[in-house]
Amino acid sequence: MQRNKVHHVSTVERVASDLGVSEALIQDLTPGLEPEDGVIWVYGANDDDGILAFTDEGIEEVKLLLEEYHRLSPSKP
Numbered sequence: 001m002q003r004n005k006v007h008h009v010s011t012v013e014r015v016a017s018d019l020g021v022s023e024a025l026i027q028d029l030t031p032g033l034e035p036e037d038g039v040i041w042v043y044g045a046n047d048d049d050g051i052l053a054f055t056d057e058g059i060e061e062v063k064l065l066l067e068e069y070h071r072l073s074p075s076k077p
Contacts, residue, residue, distance in 0.1 A: 009040060009053040015062060027052065029065040037061050 016023040030052070033039040038058025041050035054062060 006055050009042070009055055010059060011042075012052040012054070015054055015059055019063070019066065021066065025066075025069075026062055029069060030062060033058065033061060 010018075012023050012026055016026050019026075030039060038055035038061055040053050040055070040058075042053050043050045
C-alpha cells in the first residue's frame, strides 16, 4: 500500500472497541510504532494533545502486538 494513498483512519477508541480491549492497553502497546507502521496523530483546531489513529495497516500491527501480549501474558485481559 502506498503511504500517500491512505483515505481513512480509525481512532484508538474505535480500534479498541472493535478489538474488545481497552484504549489504555493499545496505547501501552504502541508507543514505538511510527507513521510507517500505520500510526498517526490527528489534531483539531483546539486540540493540542491529538488523537491516536491507525490506518488499516496500523490496525494489523495492533493485532499482532495484542497477539504477542496475550501469548506472553495469557492471564491479562
